[in-house]
């Protein structure tokens with residue numbers, strides 16, 4: 117992994133990643149002519165003027181950086197495509213005419229220290245995270261897709277055995293992608309930070325231990341902003357997770373509304389992290405809680421020989437919803453007073469109490485129209501994690517667990533809603549205003565990963581430099 121390479125390479129990293137075409141063929145054609153090579157040099161000079169990646173710290177000390185570069189030399193390396201075939205890529209090195217520093221110019225479809233190109237990586241991530249396969253099955257999906265023998269599944273798997281990706285290699289790619297937080301990519305692509313969010317924590321099991329994945333989600337665009345991987349959902353632990361989110365950029369500190377479930381430590385953590393925040397509690401979660409208590413109530417009444425009729429149950433639910441959905445404080449109070457008398461005794465009395473004590477949380481939507489009434493969209497989005505927790509046996513520890521949920525969130529944010537969906541043809545990131553400029557999203561990820569440390573200096577540089 118990268119850490120190994122880092123210890124080996126004590127010398128200055130002067131690899132600069134630039135967008136130089138969507139495909140290897142486009143790039144090779146470009147560098148095959150003198151004119152194309154000049155275009156490449158110009159791209160380097162523009163990138164240097166923006167302090168892009170290691171151009172920011174790679175010049176020799178005292179270099180005046182007058183943005184003058186020349187073609188130094190080139191070398192060939194292999195790259196592997198999704199179908200398992202390999203091709204040679206010519207990597208160009210350029211030299212600063214002022215200080216003689218030599219920079220390696222890596223086209224953004226190549227990932228440093230990775231054999232597979234970004235096209236392959238993008239497809240693997242979709243196989244793994246969108247089409248709901250496991251690490252092992254993603255390789256099978258790839259093998260079947262590559263098959264040209266038309267002799268059924270087993271021949272296809274056998275023939276692809278050498279070319280199909282192994283679970284371990286795939287895991288390595290996930291770890292690479294997951295170094296990036298969804299918030300970093302969203303910001304780098306020019307998306308405005310969210311003001312109104314849904315926050316929830318997903319409980320997962322890993323090797324018998326409970327772990328939690330808190331998620332910050334912008335409901336309007338269905339965009340995930342933050343995922344984390346923590347071993348407790350105490351107020352302290354959630355607060356430090358939110359502080360890590362805010363540490364990515366000060367622009368992320370202005371959340372003013374959040375829809376949450378009834379978990380008190382999460383509400384407290386959000387209030388501490390975002391002092392201006394208005395909290396709204398999810399109406400659906402309140403209904404689900406009512407349903408649980410209603411089940412107990414029905415059992416008790418049945419045991420007493422007075423079963424609850426269907427009509428009575430409908431009335432109980434409707435009366436409860438009338439409170440939740442009351443548009444004004446007066447209407448809320450009236451609906452509370454109108455609750456049937458069964459709410460005066462346990463097990464339903466606790467539900468009435470929660471309506472009383474949580475009035476502000478349930479009515480928050482009436483004062484801020486941008487607040488979501490229910491957190492259903494996030495619950496939907498989390499379904500993946502529900503299914504995934506059983507077969508992601510390779511999460512292994514908090515660091516790789518975090519990388520895995522980050523990689524999942526980014527893949528999901530970049531994946532376009534398919535035909536037939538309400539927002540078909542656009543990904544959550546694009547709905548939120550990002551323009552991919554016709555560049556495959558894994559290349560954008562690669563560009564952001566290579567330049568994140570200097571991106572703050574060069575706001576909007578990603579779009580300019582491409």
Ligand SMILES: [Zn+2]
Nearest residue numbers: 175179212215
């Ligand atoms: Zn220089």
